[in-house]
Structure formats: structure tokens, C-alpha cells
Amino acid sequence: MNTALQPSTSMPWFDVNKGILDRRIFADPAIYKLELERIFARGWNFVAHESQIPATGDFFMSFIGEDQVIVVRDRKGDVQVLINSCPHRGNTVCRAEQGHTNSFFCSYHGWNFDLDGRLVGMPGEEAFYRKDIDKAAWGLTRAAQVTSYRGFVFATLDAAAPPLEEYLGWVGRLGLDMMASKGELEVVDGVVKNRLKCNWKLAVDNLYDWYHVGVSHGSAMRLGLLTTEGNAPDSQMVILGEYGHGIGGPGISEAQFADMESRLVHGKAGEPQWYDRTGINRLSAEVRAELGPVGYRSLGHPSIFPNLWIALTNQICLRIPRGPFETELWWFTMVPKSLTAEQRREAVFVATHYFGPAGLLEQDDGENWSHSTRGAQGSVSQRRPVNYAMGIGQDRVYEDSSGQSAIETVVNEHGQRWTYQAWQEWMLAEDWDALKKNHSQPPRGSV
Amino acid sequence: MVAAVELSISERVQLQFEVEQFLYFEASLLDERKLDEWLNLCAEDIHYWMPIRRTTTAKEVAREFTAPDAMAFFNDNKAMLALRVQRLSVGRAWAEDPPSRTRRFVSNVRVLDVVGDDIRIGLNFHLYRTRLDSEEDSWYGRREDVLRRTPNGFNLAQRHIFLDQTVILAQNMSNLF
Ligand code: FES
Ligand SMILES: [Fe+2]
Numbered sequence: 039m040n041t042a043l044q045p046s047t048s049m050p051w052f053d054v055n056k057g058i059l060d061r062r063i064f065a066d067p068a069i070y071k072l073e074l075e076r077i078f079a080r081g082w083n084f085v086a087h088e089s090q091i092p093a094t095g096d097f098f099m100s101f102i103g104e105d106q107v108i109v110v111r112d113r114k115g116d117v118q119v120l121i122n123s124c125p126h127r128g129n130t131v132c133r134a135e136q137g138h139t140n141s142f143f144c145s146y147h148g149w150n151f152d153l154d155g156r157l158v159g160m161p162g163e164e165a166f167y168r169k170d171i172d173k174a175a176w177g178l179t180r181a182a183q184v185t186s187y188r189g190f191v192f193a194t195l196d197a198a199a200p201p202l203e204e205y206l207g208w209v210g211r212l213g214l215d216m217m218a219s220k221g222e223l224e225v226v227d228g229v230v231k232n233r234l235k236c237n238w239k240l241a242v243d244n245l246y247d248w249y250h251v252g253v254s255h256g257s258a259m260r261l262g263l264l265t266t267e268g269n270a271p272d273s274q275m276v277i278l279g280e281y282g283h284g285i286g287g288p289g290i291s292e293a294q295f296a297d298m299e300s301r302l303v304h305g306k307a308g309e310p311q312w313y314d315r316t317g318i319n320r321l322s323a324e325v326r327a328e329l330g331p332v333g334y335r336s337l338g339h340p341s342i343f344p345n346l347w348i349a350l351t352n353q354i355c356l357r358i359p360r361g362p363f364e365t366e367l368w369w370f371t372m373v374p375k376s377l378t379a380e381q382r383r384e385a386v387f388v389a390t391h392y393f394g395p396a397g398l399l400e401q402d403d404g405e406n407w408s409h410s411t412r413g414a415q416g417s418v419s420q421r422r423p424v425n426y427a428m429g430i431g432q433d434r435v436y437e438d439s440s441g442q443s444a445i446e447t448v449v450n451e452h453g454q455r456w457t458y459q460a461w462q463e464w465m466l467a468e469d470w471d472a473l474k475k476n477h478s479q480p481p482r483g484s485v
Numbered sequence: 486m487v488a489a490v491e492l493s494i495s496e497r498v499q500l501q502f503e504v505e506q507f508l509y510f511e512a513s514l515l516d517e518r519k520l521d522e523w524l525n526l527c528a529e530d531i532h533y534w535m536p537i538r539r540t541t542t543a544k545e546v547a548r549e550f551t552a553p554d555a556m557a558f559f560n561d562n563k564a565m566l567a568l569r570v571q572r573l574s575v576g577r578a579w580a581e582d583p584p585s586r587t588r589r590f591v592s593n594v595r596v597l598d599v600v601g602d603d604i605r606i607g608l609n610f611h612l613y614r615t616r617l618d619s620e621e622d623s624w625y626g627r628r629e630d631v632l633r634r635t636p637n638g639f640n641l642a643q644r645h646i647f648l649d650q651t652v653i654l655a656q657n658m659s660n661l662f
Pocket of ligand 1: 126127149
């Protein structure tokens with residue numbers, strides 16, 4: 039019998055040293071249930087961008103795992119994250135995806151909740167309850183902690199979670215800073231949502247996957263929407279952070295940076311190079327200082343554990359679990375307020391045509407993940423672990439004197455391995471105390 | 486602009502017939518994957534647009550669709566449509582390899598108004614798609630199309646697609662509507 043099938047307590051699913059993964063984690067309902075508790079209900083989750091709810095009473099409906107949450111601007115101007123479930127019988131108190139309201143009025147018996155979740159009234163408080171109800175105790179459940187980082191609103195349902203900035207660490211913050219360095223951002227109206235028949239983790243690990251591009255997106259490549267040069271298979275940079283965050287993808291060399299600089303200084307015309315196209319002003323001294331000496335050279339995809347992908351195209355994507363075999367993808371498009379009307383049109387055009395269910399790139403992704411999920415369900419196929427071993431033991435972590443570090447190499451699977459290593463640590467930890475003690479620090483030296 | 490109701494009954498009957506025959510023909514080209522031929526029916530200035538629909542309260546239902554300058558599922562000019570068509574012929578367009586099988590139905594066709602050569606129509610549609618052994622998608626919605634009279638018959642000058650779904654319950658939209 040294959041020994042990889044024998045879970046030990048220390049290494050039940052992912053063999054970090056060999057890079058092989060028990061694919062039952064994509065199919066087992068018990069594992070999924072544990073993920074909802076130990077990952078989604080415990081971690082910090084991106085729920086909305088502040089620009090979506092500028093005024094008191096504005097709300098946007100989001101998810102933390104399978105708990106639906108209302109993200110709403112309250113009367114004090116603070117953002118509240120409320121679980122959308124009436125404490126009376128459990129009914130939802132809000133059924134719109136977004137909008138504006140004065141209160142949340144439950145359609146079952148009429149309990150009414152203020153924008154901060156307090157129960158403020160109900161029919162029959164005197165006549166039926168005879169005033170024997172403690173309204174202060176029966177408000178909507180609030181997220182344990184809500185924090186906004188540069189406009190990105192995160193919430194956690196676990197009071198023991200460390201503060202958001204500590205949770206993100208320098209790598210998570212760098213991912214958000216890359217986006218925020220473009221200037222004050224606003225979400226373009228319309229979150230693109232569609233549902234795939236795949237396990238959420240397969241969608242997440244793909245964001246590090248620069249191996250699939252030429253094949254999965256072969257048609258887009260042949261149309262010239264993507265280029266091998268732009269995917270930079272020989273110049274990849276992977277930045278790994280605590281708790282499973284990471285950034286993986288092309289890195290620009292000092293020579294390419296010098297080329298950008300000289301074209302700016304000498305006003306050389308001509309087509310912008312692929313490394314000019316992220317909208318990040320890498321040539322600005324402030325942006326360079328903000329992103330740091332390693333960070334400013336990364337054109338990679340930041341991943342905020344567990345399920346937020348920050349894409350290069352002015353977009354971020356949530357991968358929301360909807361059962362072990364279903365995932366919803368939500369694309370938020372955010373552009374700097376400072377863009378001219380023409381630049382904004384261009385940014386929205388690109389965002390509309392690359393990703394999303396009708397996007398020329400993304401159309402071809404979903405089926406690979408849903409069929410990989412299917413491959414985890416066959417009673418024999420699921421016995422065979424899957425291979426995340428590319429480049430294992432072949433690379434070194436470069437540490438800059440600033441404290442930033444990165445692996446600089448060719449196309450690889452370091453980011454995926456880091457994700458599953460972290461995932462496993464989250465799943466094994468009983469609570470935040472255990473996770474704080476037992477999570478891995480980003481690797482140093484040989485990886 | 487001539488509102489359809491201002492036309493004589495015989496003019497309306499003839500126009501209705503012409504419009505419907507064009508819609509059936511055009512739908513059959515898409516069903517049969519004769520996409521180059523379909524593209525030839527599109528006017529150079531076509532606007533092909535499918536905004537995003539959101540669940541709102543009844544009070545805010547006027548804001549359920551995104552505006553033309555906001556995000557959309559499709560917001561294409563002719564060049565973008567040509568790219569979609571070309572994509573399917575260059576290989577490695579996996580969403581359509583193996584190809585999906587589609588069936589398009591249009592009904593409730595109404596001529597709304599006529600401006601010069603442009604005939605604005607409203608209709609309901611159903612696009613059924615099946616693929617591989619068990620994939621099934623069904624999209625219903627309303628369209629607002631503009632058909633333009635040319636010496637070679639009608640051209641499609643506008644297709645605005647108002648889907649009834651909010652979250653797209655399909656792994657992709659690799660087909661044209
Ligand atoms: S369930 Fe909400 S008022 Fe009864
Ligand atoms: Fe992809």
C-alpha cells in the first residue's frame with residue numbers, strides 16, 4: 039500500500055519535503071467543514087472596499103466562509119460587519135447584494151436592527167413579550183474584529199486573531215500596498231460573480247501557477263493577448279510570508295528597471311514594455327521606498343491567505359467556498375480616482391475582457407479546476423497523491439539587507455507548496471494560540 | 486423616429502416577418518458555429534453589451550444593472566467580437582474544445598421604433614448549452630437589438646443583453662448570445 043495514504047498526526051495531508059498532496063482534501067466534506075471553522079472563521083477575510091460603502095446606510099453583502107455578512111457604514115461612519123442571520127429564528131435580515139438602508143428589518147416577524155447590528159425594536163414588545171426581552175443581548179452577531187487597511191476592509195470572526203497588520207505581515211501588506219500605491223482607489227460599479235464546480239483551494243493555488251499559462255491560455259497566447267516574454271518564465275520571483283501569504287510571478291531585473299528609467303528620463307517614445315503595464319509607478323522614489331528594494335521589482339500575484347488574489351489588472355478576486363465542490367469567484371475592479379476619463383475607460387476595458395466568466399483568459403481556467411476536483415472524488419483516483427514538487431530543493435532565498443526576501447528562479451511551485459504547508463498548519467491548530475506557536479516562518483537558505 | 490405603432494398594419498406585418506426571419510437566421514449561425522458568417526452580419530460600429538445584474542430591494546430596483554461605463558460581462562466593439570471568434574479557430578481554446586452544443590430561442594419580438602435604417606427591437610431569449618456528459622447551462626433574458634437595413638440585408642448594429650441571472654451559474658460564458 040502506498041505510504042503516502044497513511045496520514046500521521048504530524049503530516050496528515052501534505053508532505054512538505056516531497057511536495058506531494060493527498061488529493062482527498064479537495065473532496066472530503068469533513069475536511070471542508072473543518073476548513074470553515076479553522077480557516078475562514080479564524081482568519082482575517084477581505085469583505086469589501088471602503089469605496090463601495092461611502093455613506094451611512096450603504097451596504098455590501100459578502101461572505102466569510104459560508105457565513106453571509108453585511109458590510110455596512112453605520113451612523114458613526116464606522117464599517118460594521120454583521121452576520122446576516124436574525125437571532126430570533128435565523129432568517130436573513132437583508133436579501134439584496136448591495137444598496138442603501140436605514141435599518142435591517144427581518145421579514146419573518148419584524149425584529150428591526152440598527153446599522154450597527156443593535157436590536158432596536160420588534161412588533162409586540164409590550165403586548166406579547168410583556169417587555170420581558172433583553173434587546174441588548176439579541177442584536178445581530180458582529181464580526182469579532184474589523185479593520186481597514188488602506189481602504190481594504192477585512193474582518194475576522196475570532197476575537198483571538200492577532201491585529202490585521204500583524205496577520206498580514208510585510209508580505210500581505212506589500213500585496214495590498216502594490217495596489218494602493220497607485221493612488222486613492224475606488225471600486226468600479228459591478229462585482230463580476232460566477233460559480234465553478236471546483237474546490238476553492240484549486241482556484242487559490244492557481245494564482246501562483248505560471249506553468250499553466252502557455253497551455254491553459256494557449257488561445258489567448260496565440261492571439262497575442264499574452265506573451266511568453268510577459269510571463270517571464272525564466273525570471274520568476276516568489277515572496278513568502280507568515281500564515282500562508284505570498285506573492286509569485288514575474289520579477290523585473292535591474293536592467294529592465296534601468297530601461298524603464300532611461301525611457302522616462304530621455305523621453306524615448308515607443309511601445310511600453312510588458313513590465314511597464316501594471317499601473318504601479320515603480321519609477322517614483324516614494325513608491326519604490328513604499329514597496330521596498332525587493333517588492334518594487336515584483337510583478338507577481340499577491341495572495342492574502344486564505345482566499346484573496348490581487349491581480350495585476352486593477353482587480354482583486356475572492357474565491358468563496360460554496361461547499362466542497364463549488365466555489366464562487368468575485369472580481370472587484372478598482373482604479374485610482376486620479377485616472378483621466380480615457381485612462382479609466384481603458385482600465386475598465388482591460389478588466390472586462392481578461393478575467394470573469396466571459397474573459398478571454400479566464401474562460402479556459404474553470405474547467406481544469408472542476409475536473410481536478412472531480413479527479414479527487416473517484417475512489418481509486420483519490421488514492422494517488424498529486425504532485426506539487428516542481429523546483430523543490432533547487433532554489434535559494436535571497437535576503438536583502440532591508441529584511442525583505444525573495445526566491446528568484448524560473449517557473450516553480452514554491453508558492454503552491456507554501457499555501458498547502460500553511461493550510462495544513464491552520465487545519466491542525468486547535469486555536470489561535472496553537473497557530474501562533476506552530477506556524478512556519480518563511481523559509482531561509484535552500485528551498 | 487417612427488414609433489412602430491405609427492406604421493400601417495401591413496407595414497408592421499412585413500417588418501415583423503423580416504425581423505424575425507433575420508433573428509432566426511442569425512441564431513442558427515451561432516448554433517451551427519458559423520461564427521465568421523455571423524461576424525459578417527455585425528455592423529462596424531456594433532455595441533455588444535451585457536451589463537451585470539444585482540439583486541436589489543424593490544425600492545432600489547432601478548439600479549439593478551450596471552451602467553455602460555461600469556463593469557460588464559461583455560462590453561465589446563467589433564474588434565473584440567472578432568477576437569472572440571478568432572480565439573475559437575487558433576486552437577487551445579479549451580472552453581470550447583470539445584465544443585459546447587447550443588440551442589437559441591427568441592420570442593416576444595417587438596419592433597420598438599425605426600430611425601432611418603435602424604430598427605430597434607425588443608425580445609426575450611433562451612440560450613441552452615450542454616457540453617461533455619453532464620454540463621448544462623440555461624440563460625434567459627431580454628435583449629434590445631438594433632437591426633440596420635443595408636443593400637445586403639440586415640446588419641446587427643446593437644445587442645444589449647439583460648440576463649436574468651445575477652451570479653453566473655456557469656463555469657464560463659464562452660458562447661455568444
Ligand atoms: S426570524 Fe427574524 S424576526 Fe423572527
Ligand atoms: Fe489561468
